[in-house]
Amino acid sequence: MLETGIRLHGTALEEEDFKTHRVFYTTDIPKLQYAWDCGVAMGHYLKGLKQGKLLGTYCKKCKRTVIPPRVFCELCFRNMDKWVELKDTGIVNTFSICYVTWDMKKLIYPEIPAVIEIDGASKGKGILHLLAEVDPKQVKLGMKVKAVWKPKSEREGSILDIKYFKPI
Template sequence: MKLPGTPYKNEDFKAGKIPYVEDKPDARYQFSVGIAMSRFLEELRKGKIIGIKCIHCGRVYVPPRTFCSYCFKPTSKWVYVKDTGIVNTAVVSYIAADRGRMDKPLVVAVIELDGASPGMGILHKLGNVDPEDVTSRKIFGKRVRAVWKPEEERTGSITDILYFEPVEED
């Protein structure tokens, strides 16, 4: 079927058939991570996950923040949480950043960590998971644990955890 409109190809631009101006943005930043996130990232380097507790309402936030989103008091009590938890929600992504189709889909999940308050969790990748378990939603509520990079390769980054994988349950 012939569609309406004028088809363009990259070659048409390169050939000068279509007027355009090319420019390359130069936007570079060095984000200050601040008090709470600095500690979180440093603990990841050590293979630990740290949260913070609001003494006022008792919520334990992971990742930590210096304020309570719900009662607006300052948070102050650092607490380590486990690197295990349950899958709150998950998705199978087939589209890469360049809009191309990925050969191997990426499974991304929100994980409620053991020791954090209900509903508090971190976003990360899931590994060793059958995408069918995500599309069928069997993965919801499943226990998972972090798979860490070797200690010498950690840099104080969220990627110091490679992914979370299912834990065999009794």
């Protein structure tokens, strides 16, 4: 039985109760520093980015070219067969216009994250990146976009070697 109006356990506090120390509490900042290895596929992908290239991997059994690249095909569970250099253009699969940061602070200039299907990869295979040099209101699904790269001297083998994608 759970009727409306029944009194349940659970005591709601306000931020004020912490600020004024009306309730006892402790805090702790866990020391969580990680170094994530890039591994085989990602290491190669990042080297490609440094050279201004987008690389995918191809599975000949499933006839699939995927990006981000991986060493195994999750459909047939075999090793991928070869590297494929893809174009640095693609189409917008979906996008958002985001006005807040992860800790809910307002952004003055909204960000436009998008999934971009990369030309040369199989249909629907895309990556997450940002769009810029575009009025957010003008962004459409299916819009053609191209990577805007950092100057070669500033590239460091990072997804950020592509500054953003812009419409073409």
